[in-house]
Amino acid sequence: MNHYSSITSTDGPTLTRERVLWAALVGLAISDAMTTVVGLSLGLHEANPVVASLLSAIGVAAAPISQLVFLAIAAAIVLAVDSEARELVLIAGIVPSALIVVNNLIWITVVVAGWSA
Secondary structure (H helix, E strand, C coil): CCCCCEECCCCCCCEEHHHHHHHHHHHHHHHHHHHHHHHHHCCCCCCCHHHHHHHHHHHHHHHHHHHHHHHHHHHHHHHHCCCCCHHHHHHHHHHHHHHHHHHHHHHHHHHHHCCCC
16 A cells, blocks of 8 residues: 555545545544543543543543544554555554444434433
């Protein structure tokens, strides 16, 4: 895989696959932080023990802070690997992040709809 492979469009600039993957990862990090804050406001609990401890210490600001740390770690790893592995590193962050966001949305839906879990 070449991280310089491009996705071309006749309507605009050329995007590299790596940039598209970064956009997905950042979007998912924002979605995770937002759904975490919404879930907490509805009475749900944080499942990640590290983030839960941080929430106890500093409140809901822990949600976006934890995602910034996650993105910083992802960036450090991407910079540390060779260009052929960068897309795989990003995908390795995207897949669990997407599953976490879906999980958060399911739990929010359960609470809002009044369904029993």
